[in-house]
Amino acid sequence: VMTQSPATLSVSPGERATLSCRASQSVSSNLAWYQQKPGQAPRLLIYGASTRATGIPARFSGSGSGTEFTLTIRSLQSEDFAVYYCQQYNNWYTFGQGTKLEIK
């Protein structure tokens, strides 16, 4: 089971957002982060817990291993406000329930 916190995060543009994802058992570094906007498919941001996918801005960073993971978004831009999901792919595939990042 993947558990994301918080469910909703209110942050002002230009500030930093920190999103958490916890696994019920170790998933090593087999962890991905996605961004999803309304009416769109998920967009891969991070894989291998900390590697940015192609074309993802450097303000997005991922960290962690085992059971605790973090997605950090520095200097939030207007286009970053969306829902974020973590997903483990160590043992099958499981998504977290999502964190909605909203404008404060």
Added chain:
Amino acid sequence: EVQLVQSGAVLKKPGESLKISCKGSGYSFSTYWIGWVRQMPGKGLEWMGIIYPGDSDTRYSPSFQGHVTISADKSISTAYLQWRSLKASDTAIYFCTRGDLDNWGQGTLVAVSS
């Protein structure tokens, strides 16, 4: 350019059958797994299952085993998601994704209502 293009939105009645598709282009379709993901209205993402088009090796999440069928035709670079008897609770957007997780279809809205 890698692309996954899904079939269009559909409205069906309970009990009807349905097969939606996901056509890959811009890469060797046979050599990448294709997964299917469900998103119910206003809800999160759920992994349904995955298929390797090269040999049709198919695996399902327990929640979806027996309720849907995943298949692929590598000769036309297309993967499918199929229901024999739809329920109202199957109403959702369904996404296909390549096994590297970096390429997704645009999603297919399936609405089931009497």
